[in-house]
Amino acid sequence: MTDGNREPNPAAASTVHAELISSEGRITLTGEIDHGVAPELDAALERLLSAGADRLVVDFAKLSFFDSACISALVRAHATVTDRGGTVKIVNVDRFAHRVLQIAGLLPLFEIVPAQGNGG
Secondary structure: OOOOOOOHHHHHOOOEEEEEOOOOEEEEEEEEEOOOHHHHHHHHHHHHOOOOOOOEEEEEEEEEEOHHHHHHHHHHHHHHHHHHOOOOEEEEEEEHHHHHHOOOOHHHHEEEEEEEOOOO
C-alpha cells in the first residue's frame, strides 16, 4: 500500500551500478548523484580501478541531477585512469549535462557521447 501524501524520496532511487567487463569499467548512474551519493560513486570507481580497469564508461542516461561532488569523483577517476594510459568516456550526455561539464571546463578531460534524440 502506498501513502498518497508522502513525497517520493529521490535519494532512494539514486543508484550507482558498476561492473567490470574485461578491462573496461562500466558505471551506470541513476537519479540524483549529489554529495550524499557521491561516496558510493567514489567506492564503485575505486573497486573498478583496483580490479584493473584501464578504461571507464560512465552512463548518464538515467541521471536526473549531478553536483560538484559527482564531478569531483569523475575528475579523480580521470586522473587515476589517465595515469595508467586509459580513458574515461561519458555516454548518453544530454544537453544540460553537457553544458554543466562545459561550464566547469571539463569537456577536454572526457570523451563525451551525446544522448540520442535530445538535441544535445
